[in-house]
Amino acid sequence: MKLLNTTNRVFKLLVVAMLVMTAAGLQAESSKSDGTEVVITLQNGLIQAMQQGQKIGYSGRLKLLTPIIQQTHDLAAIIRSVLGAHWAKLNSDQQQAISQAFQENSIATYADRFSQYDGEQFKIVERTQLPRGRILVRSQLIRTDGNPVNFDYVMNKTSGGWRIINIVVDGVSDLALKRAEYNAVLQKNGIAALIDMLEQKTAYIEQSHQ
Incomplete structure (x- = not known):
């Protein structure tokens, strides 16, 4: 009986040791991640959306891309960066509303x-x-015509891994464009007008695919 109990304890210790080693291995592998796999995940999703585009329609592409965009972009950090000093002046309800409209x-x-x-x-x-x-x-x-489009992804390390915080297309920064557009609306008409503008843009896209 003592031998059996000792064997059970040794077995349990071995199992625990294996689990710890596995977790450490996964953590080490995650720490070696260089961020390119996040971009690849996004781009594979975009190609899939393009390939299935006409078959699944706008709503299908939206369903396909929503989790991919959420997993590869730090949308919360992007909108904070776009608004800059304006962000701190918003109350929590306004911050939540603009974040939702932006996403x-x-x-x-x-x-x-x-x-x-x-x-x-x-x-x-x-x-x-x-x-x-x-x-x-x-x-x-x-592209098939031989003229490539350059997509440069600026990435930041978060607790969940690398995330995209800016995209530069052929030298044009998406973050810079949004800062100029959004801040012009904010300074002239305030946060409610900016939220309304984003909601209207989204509604226009949806209506154009009906």
């Missing part, structure tokens, strides 16, 4: 633009280190 418009824009496929493929070009612990993943959308 819905961002995903709707993806579903609207990536709707048709003509043999395009994404290719990762390089990964470079940026200040403040951020990275830049450079990629290209290779």
Whole structure:
């Protein structure tokens, strides 16, 4: 009986040790992640949306891309960065409202633009280190006409891993464009007008696919 109890204890200790080693291995593997797999996840989703675009329609692309955008982008950080000093002046309800409107418009824009496929493929070009612990993943959308479109992803490390916080398309920063547009509305008409503008943009996209 003592031998059996001792054997059981040894077995349990071995199981615990294996679980700890497995968890440590997964954590180590996660820490080695260089951020490119997040971009690849996004781009694979976009290609899938393009390939199935006409078959599944706008609503299908929206359903397909919503979790992918949420998992690869730090949308909360993006809208905070876009609004800058204005963000701290908003109350919690206003912050929640603008964040929701921004997320819905961002995903709707993806579903609207990536709707048709003509043999395009994404290719990762390089990964470079940026200040403040951020990275830049450079990629290209290779088109059949031979003229690539450059997509550069600025990424920040979060508790959940690397997330996209800006996209530069052929040298044009999406973050900079949004800052200029959103702050112009804020300064002239306030936060309610900005939320209304985003909601109207999203509604227009939805109506154009009906």
